Amino acid sequence: MTFKDHFSARSPDYARYRPRYPAGLFDWLAERAPATALAWDVATGSGQAAVELAARFDRVVATDASAAQLASAAARPGVEYRHEPAERSSLDDASADLVTVAQALHWFDHRAFFAEAARVLRPGGVLAVWCYETFTTEPALDAVVGHFYHDVIGAWWPPERRWIETGYADLALPFPRLQPPDFELAIDWALDDLVGYLGTWSAVARYRADRGDDPLPAVRAALAAAWGDPSEARRVRWPLKLHTCRKPSPGAVV
Numbered sequence: 001m002t003f004k005d006h007f008s009a010r011s012p013d014y015a016r017y018r019p020r021y022p023a024g025l026f027d028w029l030a031e032r033a034p035a036t037a038l039a040w041d042v043a044t045g046s047g048q049a050a051v052e053l054a055a056r057f058d059r060v061v062a063t064d065a066s067a068a069q070l071a072s073a074a075a076r077p078g079v080e081y082r083h084e085p086a087e088r089s090s091l092d093d094a095s096a097d098l099v100t101v102a103q104a105l106h107w108f109d110h111r112a113f114f115a116e117a118a119r120v121l122r123p124g125g126v127l128a129v130w131c132y133e134t135f136t137t138e139p140a141l142d143a144v145v146g147h148f149y150h151d152v153i154g155a156w157w158p159p160e161r162r163w164i165e166t167g168y169a170d171l172a173l174p175f176p177r178l179q180p181p182d183f184e185l186a187i188d189w190a191l192d193d194l195v196g197y198l199g200t201w202s203a204v205a206r207y208r209a210d211r212g213d214d215p216l217p218a219v220r221a222a223l224a225a226a227w228g229d230p231s232e233a234r235r236v237r238w239p240l241k242l243h244t245c246r247k248p249s250p251g252a253v254v
Helices: 008-017 023-032 048-054 067-071 110-120 139-152 161-165 191-198 202-211 216-227
Strands: 038-042 059-064 079-083 096-102 121-131 183-189 234-246
Touching: 008 191, 023 048, 023 096, 023 121, 023 234, 038 048, 038 110, 048 059, 048 079, 048 096, 067 079, 096 110, 110 121, 139 191, 139 216, 183 191, 191 216
Parallel strands: 038 059, 038 096, 059 079, 096 121
Antiparallel strands: 121 234, 183 234
């Protein structure tokens, strides 16, 4: 499989502007895992999920196919970063209690990755994948962002984006599902924080490469007109779409 790299060129921005996941998500996953010896965070990016997992697991192996992303990842005791594709890891058979994929499964060869996750997970281990789409804040700002998303950069979204837009609704997981609670990402951002986040979108990178210009100044101006004081924080929210399953133990009835 050819690695589709839409993010390496702006790895520091990705590390700075991508929203953090709620602590309750990782608490819930740690409680469902059969043990807390090892978690594998796949396509870790800037290490946001890996750092949270390290507060709950003895050891975290965080892998990514992008060396540039790993160079910007947050260092933390207990987290080992490895430059590896999702479909071919160096982890031992039946070694992980938990496998996580945050906002990245849509880039994978699903069949190959699920086979790899099945190899790496111990019996009873949990696979968790999640994503989030566009955010909401205030109606006037949401209208500007919606126009930018659909009408300005819409043609530059890669086809894999459909998985995000449906919240992985049609995803066939390899093991019996668990029923998770609802989680939400939320953060208070000033205007330039929100615009910085928009700059991490894969469609923005593709737009720049194809057209040779930057769509962000125009959308920043439109947002500024509805924002007021650009240093004033606005609450930004994303619903989190979480899908989880458990690898059966030998002899288990499922």
